[in-house]
Structures are given as structure tokens and as C-alpha cells.
Amino acid sequence: MFRFIAIRLLQTIPVLLIVATVTFFMVRLAPGGPFSAEKKIPAEILKHLEAYYGLNKPLLDQYTDYMSRLVRGDLGPSFKYENRTVNEVIASAFPVSLELGFWSLLVALALGIPAGVIAARHPNTATDHVPMGLAMAGICLPTFVLGPLLILVFALMAGWFNPMGWDSPRDRVLPALVLGAHFAAYVARLTRSGMLEILSQDFIRTARAKGADSARILFRHALRGGLLPTVSFLGPATAGLLTGSFVIETIFQIPGLGRYFVMAAFNRDYTLVLGTVLFYATLIILLNLLVDIVQVWLNPKLRFE
Amino acid sequence: MPLLEVQNLRAYFHTRNGVVRAVDGVSFSVEKGETLGIVGESGSGKSVTCYSLMGLIPKPPGRIESGIARFDGADLLAMSEAELNKIRGKRIAMIFQDPMTSLNPYLRIEEQLIEPLLIHENLPRAEAVKRAIRALEEVGVPDAARRIRSHPQEFSGGMRQRVMIAMALITQPDLLIADEPTTALDVTVQAQILDLIARLQRERGMAVIWVSHDLGVVAGFCRRVLVMYAGRVVESGRVEDIFARPLHPYNRALQRSIPALQGKGAELYTIPGLPPDVSKPLAACAFAGRCEFAQDACKTGEVALKEIEPGHASACVRVQRGDPFQF
Numbered sequence: 001m002f003r004f005i006a007i008r009l010l011q012t013i014p015v016l017l018i019v020a021t022v023t024f025f026m027v028r029l030a031p032g033g034p035f036s037a038e039k040k041i042p043a044e045i046l047k048h049l050e051a052y053y054g055l056n057k058p059l060l061d062q063y064t065d066y067m068s069r070l071v072r073g074d075l076g077p078s079f080k081y082e083n084r085t086v087n088e089v090i091a092s093a094f095p096v097s098l099e100l101g102f103w104s105l106l107v108a109l110a111l112g113i114p115a116g117v118i119a120a121r122h123p124n125t126a127t128d129h130v131p132m133g134l135a136m137a138g139i140c141l142p143t144f145v146l147g148p149l150l151i152l153v154f155a156l157m158a159g160w161f162n163p164m165g166w167d168s169p170r171d172r173v174l175p176a177l178v179l180g181a182h183f184a185a186y187v188a189r190l191t192r193s194g195m196l197e198i199l200s201q202d203f204i205r206t207a208r209a210k211g212a213d214s215a216r217i218l219f220r221h222a223l224r225g226g227l228l229p230t231v232s233f234l235g236p237a238t239a240g241l242l243t244g245s246f247v248i249e250t251i252f253q254i255p256g257l258g259r260y261f262v263m264a265a266f267n268r269d270y271t272l273v274l275g276t277v278l279f280y281a282t283l284i285i286l287l288n289l290l291v292d293i294v295q296v297w298l299n300p301k302l303r304f305e
Numbered sequence: 306m307p308l309l310e311v312q313n314l315r316a317y318f319h320t321r322n323g324v325v326r327a328v329d330g331v332s333f334s335v336e337k338g339e340t341l342g343i344v345g346e347s348g349s350g351k352s353v354t355c356y357s358l359m360g361l362i363p364k365p366p367g368r369i370e371s372g373i374a375r376f377d378g379a380d381l382l383a384m385s386e387a388e389l390n391k392i393r394g395k396r397i398a399m400i401f402q403d404p405m406t407s408l409n410p411y412l413r414i415e416e417q418l419i420e421p422l423l424i425h426e427n428l429p430r431a432e433a434v435k436r437a438i439r440a441l442e443e444v445g446v447p448d449a450a451r452r453i454r455s456h457p458q459e460f461s462g463g464m465r466q467r468v469m470i471a472m473a474l475i476t477q478p479d480l481l482i483a484d485e486p487t488t489a490l491d492v493t494v495q496a497q498i499l500d501l502i503a504r505l506q507r508e509r510g511m512a513v514i515w516v517s518h519d520l521g522v523v524a525g526f527c528r529r530v531l532v533m534y535a536g537r538v539v540e541s542g543r544v545e546d547i548f549a550r551p552l553h554p555y556n557r558a559l560q561r562s563i564p565a566l567q568g569k570g571a572e573l574y575t576i577p578g579l580p581p582d583v584s585k586p587l588a589a590c591a592f593a594g595r596c597e598f599a600q601d602a603c604k605t606g607e608v609a610l611k612e613i614e615p616g617h618a619s620a621c622v623r624v625q626r627g628d629p630f631q632f
């Protein structure tokens with residue numbers, strides 16, 4: 001197990017180097033630059049700025065500069081946010097996204113897994129169709145529709161929550177619900193199909209022949225295997241919760257990393273784009289590793305293969 | 306009073322392509338400590354008969370259409386799931402055909418072995434584990450105390466079937482239903498498993514229903530035999546009568562098809578035709594279409610199992626009429 005984890009961690013190094021290289025040259029291919037705006041900056045000042053950030057050097061020199069700083073963990077200064085380094089931006093914004101992601105994940109699992117299990121217990125009856133219908137609606141309904149809808153009903157009409165902001169603990173509720181509901185729908189459908197698959201296996205019949213009641217069969221015999229598809233989905237889903245929160249962060253005015261990520265691309269803030277991409281890439285790799293470890297733990301079959 | 310008495314059991318499957326009459330009016334009984342064999346080819350309804358008794362047929366599409374299965378005074382077929390759960394795994398245990406898929410791959414052997422004890426005897430865990438290790442030793446799993454911590458994938462097919470047997474017998478049931486437990490195993494392992502069950506049965510005075518399509522195994526192992534065809538019992542009797550004096554053409558044909566009993570170099574005997582489609586209405590005798598002795602009387606009306614000589618019954622119309630013909 002230790003060997004497996006060590007190998008996987010070593011593998012991330014070349015992956016990150018490739019991601020860094022590809023991203024570096026791709027942002028440069030995009031037209032415009034960090035200092036092009038509606039209002040033209042005088043040529044003199046632009047020259048100074050470019051010299052200050054090293055943008056007047058040949059591209060290959062800039063690349064080697066960037067990479068040599070990167071291996072030391074320095075992501076460079078932001079072009080758009082003066083006096084702030086990319087490291088600082090990530091350090092201040094990521095905890096917010098992380099918290100939002102955590103609550104959303106909790107919502108997704110707390111709604112999705114029970115719904116999937118209930119649906120799988122009696123397939124093709126009302127207890128299956130109702131939660132699965134809701135799940136389908138949850139998948140189809142975009143967050144930018146559900147978000148304003150919930151703001152309208154629970155913030156503006158009922159007055160229970162602030163329509164936006166990220167100050168009191170209450171401000172976590174609506175964004176986490178909107179973001180979580182969408183993933184809860186996927187989790188519910190995956191859990192249902194996973195459970196149905198397991199419940200049709202021979203060993204479930206063995207358990208029934210032993211006199212196990214339905215609760216025991218569901219939780220002791222089926223849930224572990226039935227959750228495997230959901231667990232594989234959680235890696236990409238968590239990454240999605242953290243990155244895909246851009247829309248939510250905009251709707252609710254939350255100072256998370258998702259917003260910086262997208263705004264950086266609009267602003268051609270080269271270092272911030274690179275920094276956030278590399279940060280997310282690392283995150284996704286680590287999350288997938290975590291999912292693989294959980295899967296081996298859940299599924300003893302994998303230990304012998 | 307017999308331990309188990311089944312009367313007129315009908316289990317149908319309501320599928321999109323019609324009603325499959327998997328078990329169609331089966332009656333039999335099992336005495337305490339007795340071994341009853343049920344033989345028949347694939348699809349003859351032997352397994353479904355057993356699953357029906359245990360309440361294990363998937364509903365829907367399966368449905369028990371009629372019948373009584375009196376086990377120690379109570380009707381298994383009329384019980385609620387909760388009542389059945391008190392009997393399943395405690396007084397009636399079952400082992401299955403495929404030991405590779407019948408154990409839960411996600412749980413340690415230990416978890417699965419102690420489960421009947423936790424469910425039915427409310428034993429503390431440590432106590433249950435001790436009993437489980439003893440049970441494993443009893444069925445001949447070497448190094449049981451260590452291997453009980455493994456997962457089923459770490460066991461061979463024969464070892465897994467031993468685990469299944471240990472699990473079934475751990476609560477000392479009165480009746481063991483064995484659904485072709487040796488079919489998926491190779492011949493030497495098969496013989497070991499047979500010996501094992503026979504020994505445990507002798508020691509505990511447990512009744513066994515042994516389902517098989519292997520006439521050889523049934524001949525050596527069972528006291529009484531039911532021969533099933535297309536969801537019905539066509540012949541029943543003591544094992545020596547079934548083999549020495551077949552009273553149904555299907556039973557006779559089955560025995561003629563055993564390769565070992567045929568002359569060397571002779572063309573193998575096979576029964577012409579195919580088993581009937583049990584989702585369509587059948588003739589009075591389901592075997593009539595393939596029977597070399599069939600007459601018009603076999604195809605119309607109804608025929609029930611009838612005792613021809615003491616303890617030996619047949620559902621053959623011509624045998625029941627006393628027609629003078631030689632198989």
C-alpha cells in the first residue's frame with residue numbers, strides 16, 4: 001500500500017510539469033495581454049510594466065524563468081492584483097472554496113445516498129420513481145437557475161437568509177444547497193444503480209437464506225459494494241465542487257477561488273491562470289489517489305488483483 | 306408426522322412472454338433425518354421448488370400460486386418475511402450451486418460465518434467467532450483460526466463450498482436444502498464434499514433435500530428420490546426402486562442416457578426432442594411429446610402421481626392403467 005501511494009505521488013511530478021508547460025504556452029496563444037484594456041495604456045508605461053514583469057524577454061526565457069521559480073514553489077506575482085503574489089491569492093481564496101465544497105459535498109451525500117438506497121429497495125415503484133424523478137430534475141436544472149430561484153424564495157420572500165455574502169454561518173446554507181443538490185442528483189442515480197447491481201447478486205440470496213432481514217441485507221451486505229460507483233464519482237465530483245463553484249460564487253458573491261480562476265482567464269493574468277490551473281491539477285490528482293485508496297479499502301477484490 | 310410436507314406447490318413466473326409454470330403441482334414429504342433426492346434436467350423446476358420453500362424466489366416476477374409447505378406444523382408458504390426469517394438459517398439452511406458467487410466478496414469469511422449466530426442465537430461476538438472457527442475446522446478447512454480472517458477470493462472453489470456448508474450447519478438446522486452443491490466442483494472435491502455432508506448428517510440426524518442432475522450422486526447418497534420433469538414430479542420412490550424398476554418412461558430414458566452404463570463403442574443414447582416450453586399449456590403428461598410409448602390418452606385429460614407399488618409412485622398414464630408394455 002505504501003509503495004502504491006509513493007509511486008502514485010512520484011507520477012504526479014511529470015504530470016504537473018506537462019500541465020505547466022502546456023498551460024504556459026496556451027495562455028500566450030490567446031490574443032491580448034494582461035495590460036490590454038478598453039482604455040489604452042500609454043506606450044511608455046506599457047514598456048515599463050512589461051520590463052518589470054519580464055514580459056519583454058523572449059518567450060523561451062520567460063518559460064525557463066517561470067519553471068525555475070515553480071520548482072521552488074513560487075507561482076510569481078499576479079499581473080492584475082497589484083502587490084499580491086499568486087500564492088497569496090490562492091491562500092486567501094481557496095479556504096473559502098474549500099468550505100463551500102465541503103458543505104456542498106455533505107449535502108450531496110446526505111441527500112443522494114439515502115435517495116439512491118430507497119429507490120433501489122423497491123425498483124419501479126413509487127418509492128423509486130419519486131426520488132429518481134427529483135434527481136433527474138436536479139441534473140437538468142442548472143445552478144444558475146436554481147440559485148436565483150432559492151434566493152428569490154428563501155432570501156427575498158421568506159427573509160430567512162441573506163441573498164448574498166459570506167459572513168455569517170447562515171450564509172453557507174443557500175450556496176451549499178444549490179451546489180450540493182446538483183451533485184446529490186448524480187450521487188442518487190449512481191447509488192441506485194450500484195445497489196441494484198449488488199442486490200441481484202447470488203450472495204444476497206445467501207444472506208436471505210441465513211435469515212438476514214432487509215435492513216441487514218441493505219447495510220451489511222449491499223451498501224459497501226453498492227457505493228463503489230459513487231466513490232469513483234466522488235473524485236471528479238469533489239474537483240467539480242471546488243472548481244465548478246464559479247457560478248455559485250458569482251451568484252452569491254462569495255470570495256472563493258473559482259471566481260479568481262475564471263476572472264484570471266478573462267484578464268489574461270498569465271501567472272494567476274497558471275497558478276490556479278496547477279493548483280487544481282494537483283488537487284484533482286490527490287483526490288483521485290484518495291478515491292483509489294478508499295476503493296481498495298471498500299473492495300477487497302482489488303487487493304488480490 | 307413428517308418434518309416437511311409439501312402439497313400441490315405451484316410457483317409461476319409472470320414474464321413479458323407469458324406465464325412460466327416453473328413448478329406445477331409438486332407434492333412430497335421429508336422425514337426427520339431422511340435424505341430426499343430431487344433429480345431432473347436443467348429447467349425441470351428442482352431449484353425453484355427449493356427456493357419457493359425458503360421464500361427466495363424473486364417476487365415479482367415469481368409468485369406462489371398455490372400450495373402448502375408444512376414445516377413442523379407451520380406453513381412456510383403462508384409466513385410473513387419476519388416469521389420466515391426466524392426459520393431460515395436457523396431450522397432450515399441452504400447451500401447453493403456456485404460457491405464462487407454465493408459468498409459476499411466484500412466481507413471477511415468471519416463476518417459471514419458468524420452472521421447466523423448473531424441473527425438467531427444472539428451470541429456475543431467473541432463467542433460466535435469461536436464457534437465459527439470450530440465449524441470451519443469441522444468441515445476440514447486447515448488453519449481455520451487464521452484463514453477465517455480472509456476474504457472469499459482467497460479460497461478455492463472447494464474451500465468456499467466448505468465455508469458455505471459450515472455456515473449452513475453452524476446453527477444445527479433440522480433440514481438442509483442442498484441445491485446442486487457439487488456441480489461446480491471437480492470430481493475429487495465433489496467426493497470430499499459428499500462425504501462431509503454425509504458424515505455431518507449422520508452425526509446430527511439432520512434431514513437433507515439433495516437437488517442434483519447427477520443420478521450417480523443421488524443413487525449413492527439419497528434414500529428416496531423424486532424425478533422431476535417440466536415442473537412436475539413424474540416418479541417418486543425409494544432409491545433402489547427408482548433405479549431397479551423405473552415406472553416412468555422419462556426415468557427409464559434418463560438412466561439409459563448415463564454414458565457409463567452403455568456399451569463401449571456404442572452410440573450414446575439420448576432422449577429425442579427437447580423439454581417442453583412450460584409457458585405453453587402442456588399435455589396431460591409433459592413427457593408425451595418425446596415418449597416412445599405415448600398414446601392418445603397421454604395427451605388429453607389430466608394425470609396425477611399415483612402409487613403403483615408400496616412407496617413407489619408414477620405419473621405415467623399407461624403404467625397406471627396397467628398396460629402390458631416393456632420399457
